[in-house]
Amino acid sequence: MIKMDEKIFEELAELFGAFSDPSRLQIISVLSDGEMNVSAIAEAVGLTESATSHQLRNLRQLRLVRKHKEGRQVFYALDDEHIKGLYQFGLDHILHKRD
């Protein structure tokens, strides 16, 4: 086992806490297929653009999502491969328990 200080467990608890919201998870699910703009995300999750923007701001603050510009377009993507991995592992666990 890696020797770890308590600070790491606190950061880790925060990270998992960031995933513990159904709306955030729905957006993460959509973005795990690739980057998208706000309109496309809003349509995929069935929220208004305004509500989607609000959730995206949250997700960026929690460092689960990042954005970048291409010309006038703004795209959102999962912050890194770990975010997709975490989401996917969680989902596999739930689906496995259902079988």
Place this chain on the structure above:
Amino acid sequence: MIKMDEKIFEELAELFGAFSDPSRLQIISVLSDGEMNVSAIAEAVGLTESATSHQLRNLRQLRLVRKHKEGRQVFYALDDEHIKGLYQFGLDHILHKRD
């Protein structure tokens, strides 16, 4: 993307919520090396046996940990490989962000 109902996102949010506690994570960290009895877990995480038993009950209710008996001994283990995977992915993300 797999087509999913809202129920799955709620279950998933609960699962991640179960991971969002530093003490629980510390026990998960210890058990990711293999099964152990209460005394060994208590020693590894620096809690009393009574406090450790309490946390283990929580973890079992949240289905992150399971127990089995060998003679008079009771051993605790992570519920399945997904639990270890989730913990490890989260940890990798935190350590990666620190670099």
